Amino acid sequence: MSQLTHAPDALLSEIRGLIDDARRQVAQIANSALTLTYWKIGKRIGVEILGGERAAYGSQIVVSLARQLEQDYGNGFGEKNLRRMIQFAEVFPDEGIVVSLIRELTWTHFIALLPLKDPLAREFYAEMCRVERWSVRTLRQKINGMLFERTVLSKNSEEVVRQELATLRDGQMTPDMVFRDPYLLDFLGLSGAYSEKDLEAAILREMESFLLEMGSGFCFVERQKRMSVGGDDFYLDLLFYHRHLRRLVAIELKLEKFQPSHKGQMELYLRWLDKHERTVGEEPPIGLILCASADAEQVELLQLDEASIRVAEYLVELPPVAVLRERLHRAIEHARERTALAASDGEQA
Structure with missing residues (x-):
């Protein structure tokens, strides 16, 4: 034997x-x-x-x-x-x-959080670390990339961020917590003149960094997704799936300023995906239009949230902290003015 x-x-x-x-x-x-x-x-x-x-x-x-x-x-x-x-x-x-x-954060994570002066910023980064299981290196990258400031900017209010953090602690993930504005794409190495194809190719080349910027839960599905409607073919730039939201995420890249016509294009894509790609148990698809710039009033009047569409700007280089903070303050003041105007109209009615 x-x-x-x-x-x-x-x-x-x-x-x-x-x-x-x-x-x-x-x-x-x-x-x-x-x-x-x-x-x-x-x-x-x-x-x-x-x-x-x-x-x-x-x-x-x-x-x-x-x-x-x-x-x-x-x-x-x-x-x-x-x-x-x-x-x-x-x-x-x-x-x-x-x-x-401490189930997810090490002592080194906390050391990186201690210098933050804003209590809400500390809470935000700590909770996102817990949920997305960031490494210490990723945490520092997010802080240096001013993710908190950009998240507040996209929500127009620190109170909204505070409410969404409470939702996260309850174990719930919402689209409002997933999407931000603007997105920082400085890792793509783009400068000077470039086309939408260049932008798409750079994202595919740096997919790991792009997914890190988007946040955990995103899974790449397909580029230039073909959709046949009648006798015409339409092509979606990027298609992702979000595991926590359990829904497809359609992403369109625009080098130009956001145009109202972009809404109709994205609505077509989302309806096609809902009809042909959505499976049992999934939530309806959601769209993200990444553009060079967007007018807040146009986005507001189009009521894009009701159509499950988000609009966000992208930055190919990180602006000075002072510039981003000034933009943040303007956005918050704009939100306060809208809230005050809505309250005034309600009282008159």
Whole structure:
């Protein structure tokens, strides 16, 4: 009887998978426990500092603790990290929220979030990290790309963002949380004059980066999707599927400013997709028109939301922070004026 020198490949692969899964689970549990410990340390030191009568007392406490803890536990408990732990507990005061976040966020994620001054921005990035499972590198890219500011700009209100974050925490995903305006496509490397075909080709070439900018859940289906209606053929630039929304997403690329006629074109595509491509259990298709610019009043009057169409601008390079913030403030003021006008009309009626 011959001796077996090698285990069957399938069995070996399965056992390796079990070991790797167990190691990942142990690492995740250890990371969560350590991050929560950091929060508790920061909370406890914060309470002690608040109990002191002099400002210098807090600094002395941190320096003294760091000196002793470094001797016992190493550099991870030095003065700089202890101050981070204190700040961690200050900006994330709710232990329940911290516990929910540490299942997906590491201590390094939180370090990247601590410098953010706006509490809503911190909450936004933390929740998006949890939902979309961003790496630390991706988180930093999103912060540097001003994703929060662009999301607020597309919603015209921080209150809307706050409401949608609450919806996300309840485990629900809506189209309003998926789509943003503008989209930052600086990774495409486009400059000078380029055509819609150049833009489409660049997106396909940099599909991984494009999907990262769009957000998690998008899956590429097809380019130049042919749709035959009567004796004519129509071609949709890009077709995606969104797993969380459970619906097809039609994307049209426009180098020009948004035109009202674009709505009719997209409506045709969406109705065709609904009739010929939508399967049982899926939600109706939704459309995104990516254009060089768009007039907010035209988009508003066309009531595109009712037609399941979104319009967003794209930027091939990130503008200065001041420029984007100024645009954000203008959009919010415009939204407030519309709200006030609607309220005034309601009172007169």
